[in-house]
Amino acid sequence: MRLSLVFSFLFLIACSKEHAPMLDPPPNSGVTILNQLSENYTQLPEQAISISQDKRVYAQYTDPTERYNHRVMGDGIEGGGLVVVMDSVFYELALADNYVFEDIRPRLYDVDQDGNLEIITIRTEITQGAGIMIYKILNNQLHEYAYVPEIGQSSRWLNLVTLNDLDEDGIVELVWIQTPHIGGILKVAKVQAGALTVLDELSGYSNHGYGDRNLCLSVLTQENQGKIFYVPTQDRTQIVGFKYSNGRLTVVSEIDQIIDFSRILSEQYSFSNPIFVEDNCIFVE
Ligand SMILES: [Ca+2]
Ligand SMILES: [Ca+2]
Incomplete structure (x- = not known):
């Protein structure tokens, strides 16, 4: 009698398991997209x-x-390719053999302020060095929208500093440092379709140590005098703050401090009112 009760109990458990609700996440949820990105692509x-x-x-x-x-x-x-998922739709792009993405992950920012994010990449041509390519999804495809032309020589690289409307004129500015390992040149351009025009530049700055995976050596802040961005000097002994207005870069602050290029900049100094923008903060241990 007691044995038959046990069997009945086990039978009930088996039946209840068979009809248990599915625990898998619904299609196209964030977890599913992350799983697809990691399992269906070579990362x-x-x-x-x-x-x-x-x-x-x-x-x-x-x-x-x-x-x-x-x-x-x-x-x-x-990287030899790029995959973007927007509203659960996957968009893929394969580079030609003479290009690579010399980068860690793409940045997402609404550069034309139309409500949809664009994809900002460091894309290198093998004989011409690094450039910046901004992709936009148009007509269900990834299109080249705006770009900084390649430096012009192989083994020359650049790193982004910030993407923001720095002078608050309604147009997003892009700031980067060309050749941060060898006399880094800080450059600024307004993001508009096509090739971007450098509006001002200053040399002697750096936001990357050769061989490091830390691309996060700049900070953007909102201060009384407007938006200020900070980068280290090439010799790593100062942090310099810049304002961009009326088409010019102006130094507004110089902070004497030794900078460790293997650590993110915002952890090395107490900046007032930093704006969290992960676009300039790509870091992998
Ligand atoms: Ca946009
Ligand atoms: Ca602007």
């Missing part, structure tokens, strides 16, 4: 995925390649 060693704050947009580099032997971030493995 770079950093496995870094950008996710927009509203979780509508995801982006990662794919198809690791060693066809460009520069090793600016240590391992010589760069």
Whole structure:
């Protein structure tokens, strides 16, 4: 009698399991998209995925390649492709063999302020060095929208500083440092369709240590005098704050401090009113 009760109990458990509700996440949820990005694509060693704050947009580099032997971030493995997910639709792009994404993960920012995020990449041509390519989804495809032309020489790289409307004229500015390892030149351009025009530049700054995976050596703040961005000097002994207005870069602050290029800048100094923008803060241990 007691044995039959046990069997009945086990039978009931088995039946209840058979009809248990499914625990898998619903299709196209964030977890599913992350799983698809990591399982259906070959990721770079950093496995870094950008996710927009509203979780509508995801982006990662794919198809690791060693066809460009520069090793600016240590391992010589760069991206050969890009996948972007917007509103659960996957958009893929494969670079031609003479290009790589010399980068860790794509940045997401609404550069034309139309309510949809664009994808900002460091894209290198093997004989011409690094440039910046901004992609936009148009007609269900990733299109080249705006770009900083390549530096013009192989094994020359650049790193982004910030993307923001710095002078508050309604147009987003892009700031970067060209050749941060060899006399880094700080440059600023307004983001508009097509090739971007450098509006001002100043040399002697750096936001990357050769071989490091830390691309996060700049900080943007909102201060009484407007938006100020900070980068280290090339010799790593100062942090310098810049304002951009009337088409010019102006130094507004010089802070004497030794900077460790393996650590993110915002952790090395107490900035007032930093604006959180992960676009200038790409860091992998
Ligand atoms: Ca946009
Ligand atoms: Ca502006």
